[in-house]
Amino acid sequence: MYNPKSLIAEEFISDEEIRATLEYADQNKNNIELIEQILEKAAPKKTGRGVECAGLTHREASVLLACDIPEVTEKMYALAREIKQAFYGNRIVMFAPLYLSNYCVNQCVYCPYHYQNKEIPRKKLTQEEIIAEVTALQDMGHKRLAIEAGEDPVNNPIEYILECIDTIYSIKHKNGAIRRVNVNIAATTVENYRRLKDVGIGTYILFQETYHKESYEKLHPAGPKHNYAYHTEAMDRAMQGGIDDVGLGVLFGLDMYKYEFAGLLMHAEHLEAVHGVGPHTISVPRVKRASDIDPNVFDNSIDDDTFAKIIACIRIAVPYTGMIISTRENESCRNKVLGLGVSQISGGSRTSVGGYAGYSADERPHDTEQFDVSDQRSLDEVVKWLMDMDYIPSFCTACYREGRTGDRFMSLCKVGQIQNCCHPNALMTLQEYLEDYASPETKAVGEALISREIHNVTNPKVKAKAIENLEVIKNGNRDFRF
Numbered sequence: 337m338y339n340p341k342s343l344i345a346e347e348f349i350s351d352e353e354i355r356a357t358l359e360y361a362d363q364n365k366n367n368i369e370l371i372e373q374i375l376e377k378a379a380p381k382k383t384g385r386g387v388e389c390a391g392l393t394h395r396e397a398s399v400l401l402a403c404d405i406p407e408v409t410e411k412m413y414a415l416a417r418e419i420k421q422a423f424y425g426n427r428i429v430m431f432a433p434l435y436l437s438n439y440c441v442n443q444c445v446y447c448p449y450h451y452q453n454k455e456i457p458r459k460k461l462t463q464e465e466i467i468a469e470v471t472a473l474q475d476m477g478h479k480r481l482a483i484e485a486g487e488d489p490v491n492n493p494i495e496y497i498l499e500c501i502d503t504i505y506s507i508k509h510k511n512g513a514i515r516r517v518n519v520n521i522a523a524t525t526v527e528n529y530r531r532l533k534d535v536g537i538g539t540y541i542l543f544q545e546t547y548h549k550e551s552y553e554k555l556h557p558a559g560p561k562h563n564y565a566y567h568t569e570a571m572d573r574a575m576q577g578g579i580d581d582v583g584l585g586v587l588f589g590l591d592m593y594k595y596e597f598a599g600l601l602m603h604a605e606h607l608e609a610v611h612g613v614g615p616h617t618i619s620v621p622r623v624k625r626a627s628d629i630d631p632n633v634f635d636n637s638i639d640d641d642t643f644a645k646i647i648a649c650i651r652i653a654v655p656y657t658g659m660i661i662s663t664r665e666n667e668s669c670r671n672k673v674l675g676l677g678v679s680q681i682s683g684g685s686r687t688s689v690g691g692y693a694g695y696s697a698d699e700r701p702h703d704t705e706q707f708d709v710s711d712q713r714s715l716d717e718v719v720k721w722l723m724d725m726d727y728i729p730s731f732c733t734a735c736y737r738e739g740r741t742g743d744r745f746m747s748l749c750k751v752g753q754i755q756n757c758c759h760p761n762a763l764m765t766l767q768e769y770l771e772d773y774a775s776p777e778t779k780a781v782g783e784a785l786i787s788r789e790i791h792n793v794t795n796p797k798v799k800a801k802a803i804e805n806l807e808v809i810k811n812g813n814r815d816f817r818f
């Protein structure tokens with residue numbers, strides 16, 4: 337029985353409800369009157385408190401996703417852009433993944449870290465190697481990391497992960513610092529989530545891979561990850577453990593995208609219904625080629641147009657969530673989807689264990705890689721590319737450091753207020769990047785962008801303070817935030 341408030345996986349992600357949703361969406365995919373009503377419901381509305389968006393239910397959003405009428409798709413894209421602009425402006429938050437260990441006891445059939453893969457060398461970073469990796473990442477200009485690890489209670493126990501996080505936060509190299517560590521590790525216990533919270537993690541990210549239980553069990557034939565309920569209920573345990581920023585995701589290509597889309601939105605509705613706060617982020621990875629993985633064996637791959645439509649529909653349905661796109665996608669695909677709702681991208685990424693230290697910008701080790709990186713540009717190139725398109729690359733980590741997490745972030749974001757601090761914070765952290773790490777070409781483009789964008793800070797007091805801080809940053813001081 338479908339019940340978004342239930343804590344039982346098969347009740348809040350009900351197969352029956354997803355099937356009924358897909359049928360409803362198919363029946364209504366040409367129902368222009370209904371589609372117009374849905375788009376109208378989702379449109380930003382000015383209220384006394386600012387701009388607010390109603391979002392959509394999984395049923396409403398599934399109708400939009402099913403509709404193939406080109407003019408409607410254009411309207412959806414325009415609405416997604418408008419919503420993105422209202423809550424995230426033209427800022428794009430930058431991050432990099434850091435792979436700690438590829439030891440894994442699971443057998444995920446799409447992942448090269450699976451236990452039976454004998455082709456891939458197993459590696460786990462020592463604390464000294466972490467210092468070298470993080471120093472290299474700081475030297476690129478990164479301030480925010482997403483740590484990644486396989487699941488192996490012997491080689492990568494929670495104590496190892498906690499020690500790595502402490503090490504990462506402790507490294508202060510030149511003007512560098514990692515100010516936010518997001519964590520993408522396997523589903524774990526409430527107690528372990530509490531320990532992650534206590535060492536100061538940002539978002540806990542866990543991809544569902546697929547919401548389709550039968551496929552899930554086939555795709556994870558053995559190991560702890562085989563347990564669908566334990567995996568699907570992980571975010572509830574994370575929230576019980578005090579982590580209030582959680583990141584959802586589906587690995588697109590494994591099962592039917594319309595099924596996954598409805599499941600993903602039901603998961604977001606469940607978090608809102610039970611914990612009063614939706615997902616802090618949603619990621620949209622697609623299966624990629626890797627060591628012994630051929631993505632073509634999964635017959636549900638989606639083309640770039642469908643991918644773009646999914647992203648636009650997520651933005652419309654869950655207007656306040658951050659949306660993340662990794663270097664699994666190439667430059668042209670990233671370009672296409674940035675405006676449709678993506679708010680965070682990785683840059684200069686390496687997906688191997690120990691891929692940063694000791695390698696030049698064009699050298700990359702492949703032996704322990706998790707997947708092929710499609711966007712192989714350096715962080716500096718990605719930053720310049722974004723600014724050439726009038727986006728503001730942001731290295732900001734202020735919200736979580738100021739306690740603006742969970743429902744506090746959402747309630748500010750919901751009335752568009754988050755922009756009062758995000759915009760100047762983005763400019764100040766970009767100024768730090770330009771001073772410390774940018775190439776001369778990137779610096780010139782960035783300086784011009786900041787002088788244009790500073791005038792878009794509407795509050796005069798904030799604007800004056802931000803201008804003062806920008807000057808102080810040029811004189812060598814760091815780490816200012818609103």
Ligand code: SAM
Nearest residue numbers: 446447484485486520521522543587623624707
């Ligand atoms: N081990 C953790 C877990 O089981 O959730 C998370 C870390 S894993 C390194 C991060 C994610 O990479 C997985 O959740 C999966 O969605 C994604 N992934 C695995 N194999 C992939 C592939 N061949 N192409 C693209 N993404 C992949």
